[in-house]
Amino acid sequence: MSYGAALLLLLGGASAMLALSAPVGAAFLAINIIGALQFLGGDAGLSQLVRNMVASVANFTLTPIPLFLAMGEILFHTGVAFRAIEAVERLIQKVPGRLSVVAIVAGTVFSAISGSTIATTALLGTLLLPEMLKRGYEPKMAMGPIIAIGGVDMLIPPSALTVLLGSLASISVSDLLIAGTAPGLVMSVIFVAYILIRAALNPKLAPSDEFVPVHGWERFRPFIIYVVPLVTIFIVVIGSMTAGWATPTESAALGTAATMLVCLAYRSLTWAQLIKSLRGTVAISGAIFFIIIGATTFAQILTFSGATSGVLEWVIGLNLSASALIIGMMVILLILGCFIDQVSMMLITLPFFMPMVHKLGIDEIWFGVLFLICMQFGLLTPPFGLLLFTMKGVAPPHITFNQVAASAMPYLGLGTLVLILVYLWPPFVTWLPAAMGK
Amino acid sequence: MKAIQRAFQRLYDVFALIGVAVVGLMLAVICADVVLRNLTNIGIEQSSEIAEYCLYVIALMTAPWLLSQSQHIRIDALVAAVPYPVAWVMEFIADLIGLGVCSTLVWYGAKVTLASQAGHSLVIKSMIFPEWWLFAPLPLAMFLTAVEFLFRAIRLITGERRAGATTANIA
Numbered sequence: 001m002s003y004g005a006a007l008l009l010l011l012g013g014a015s016a017m018l019a020l021s022a023p024v025g026a027a028f029l030a031i032n033i034i035g036a037l038q039f040l041g042g043d044a045g046l047s048q049l050v051r052n053m054v055a056s057v058a059n060f061t062l063t064p065i066p067l068f069l070a071m072g073e074i075l076f077h078t079g080v081a082f083r084a085i086e087a088v089e090r091l092i093q094k095v096p097g098r099l100s101v102v103a104i105v106a107g108t109v110f111s112a113i114s115g116s117t118i119a120t121t122a123l124l125g126t127l128l129l130p131e132m133l134k135r136g137y138e139p140k141m142a143m144g145p146i147i148a149i150g151g152v153d154m155l156i157p158p159s160a161l162t163v164l165l166g167s168l169a170s171i172s173v174s175d176l177l178i179a180g181t182a183p184g185l186v187m188s189v190i191f192v193a194y195i196l197i198r199a200a201l202n203p204k205l206a207p208s209d210e211f212v213p214v215h216g217w218e219r220f221r222p223f224i225i226y227v228v229p230l231v232t233i234f235i236v237v238i239g240s241m242t243a244g245w246a247t248p249t250e251s252a253a254l255g256t257a258a259t260m261l262v263c264l265a266y267r268s269l270t271w272a273q274l275i276k277s278l279r280g281t282v283a284i285s286g287a288i289f290f291i292i293i294g295a296t297t298f299a300q301i302l303t304f305s306g307a308t309s310g311v312l313e314w315v316i317g318l319n320l321s322a323s324a325l326i327i328g329m330m331v332i333l334l335i336l337g338c339f340i341d342q343v344s345m346m347l348i349t350l351p352f353f354m355p356m357v358h359k360l361g362i363d364e365i366w367f368g369v370l371f372l373i374c375m376q377f378g379l380l381t382p383p384f385g386l387l388l389f390t391m392k393g394v395a396p397p398h399i400t401f402n403q404v405a406a407s408a409m410p411y412l413g414l415g416t417l418v419l420i421l422v423y424l425w426p427p428f429v430t431w432l433p434a435a436m437g438k
Numbered sequence: 439m440k441a442i443q444r445a446f447q448r449l450y451d452v453f454a455l456i457g458v459a460v461v462g463l464m465l466a467v468i469c470a471d472v473v474l475r476n477l478t479n480i481g482i483e484q485s486s487e488i489a490e491y492c493l494y495v496i497a498l499m500t501a502p503w504l505l506s507q508s509q510h511i512r513i514d515a516l517v518a519a520v521p522y523p524v525a526w527v528m529e530f531i532a533d534l535i536g537l538g539v540c541s542t543l544v545w546y547g548a549k550v551t552l553a554s555q556a557g558h559s560l561v562i563k564s565m566i567f568p569e570w571w572l573f574a575p576l577p578l579a580m581f582l583t584a585v586e587f588l589f590r591a592i593r594l595i596t597g598e599r600r601a602g603a604t605t606a607n608i609a
Contacts, residue, residue, distance in 0.1 A: 020516075022532035023510035033542055046542070049546070050550045054494060054572055063490075253465050279454065286497060290501050292497070339513070340513050
């Protein structure tokens, strides 16, 4: 079978089954079964498929996924995260678009202790959005910052999706986690600057609220009590990793334990809340793992069928520069991001992208961050941006999906500036992992 | 039929609770290993391997439960956009595909398990145990997932489930 026909069978078949709305994991497994029959020797191939299913998910590098997710779930269900946001709100006073700025700052803090973009968006949307709308904020000014900072959560460690990308693409998970920090923080700063300028130029977008300024110790007290201790969670995750006490994978467990201890110290963690948090964790992790079960064999079958090498040779034959290829890959990711979820994006593209990255000698960490930013945009782009749906879910009924989607657009534009910056200046993301590795 | 579905649902819920317990176990073992290793130089050698099997157990235990809750990731863009009768047919085919996939994996999962048992194969890493222990849960989990795919198709036929309902997603 020619590589074109193999490609059509494997990718075309997977796409058809995904379009039918079959669960992504089941769709890939179905194609794996067809592929095993066609390319892996039939009966023997199907037995190998079963063996691969076990090996694909029993993989220590995937351990942080449930653990990072658990951190966000625990902080959310215990209410500790809500108190932290209120503390940040008290700290930020007398700035144009105050509550939008609060959303970005609080979201950045929460990103550093949670590995789930949904948790961050749902948390901020639940707590801040009703208040902003009540105080007369223009809906786009109210929702945009929350959706945008929810996406940034994917870049700032801990991040479950970064771990998954590192694991599937065989890129150092710890380096990738650390590399995402700089673009994530720069995006936060740019978002704040944008809000300040917009609100200053047009105060109607974010009317100054009736917030009674609090002075002295009362202003800083909630921050010190409810936010500063949370920083210890971030320090435990990053510190244990960089100090060499724990591997990146193990640091996720320490971070989760630290989260539980912090919540216990606040007397906020009950048995029921813990079970609820872990149930939520298991649900999201299980859904991701079910897809991963089909991932390894799919990539293997693509290679065995000759599709991967065929595509690679075809692309190399085009004599495009490495820069043009990377731009092409990013465009593909941006288009896919409009229609499919982040895990499926990785599964479909990585078997083709990573051999090209290796062949062209492209820095894996740099490429990984570009990949992450493109996936982050996929969370915000209509018609199927996940965070748009999350926001629609927590917004009042009169807010339309179009309003939600429109609110994210300016932040997509600003994010694109950071994407260009990362593309043009790789040391922006590679220096920190290199410095910490010394 | 409803009584059977309820019984299976209870079973899935128990599996989900096992998944919760497994996350707790994984957390406890890794933390204990790191603390002991750094304080006493003697860690829990098997901790990485235990964590790996925990991930495998989570994946299998939650598969039928997530399906029953419509929480598996799926791309429902097209099914939500087409007229209802078309969406119904698409979802029905998707359920049949799921049923076929899981049934195949039950068969081959059982085959690999039995072959491993007959060959007295061992897993020799930091722990040593018969390899078939590792494979045995797979056909069981796939059987339950196949049953749930069947229930979904039946619920679609009887009108208890509407095609095109939005499902969960991940990030």
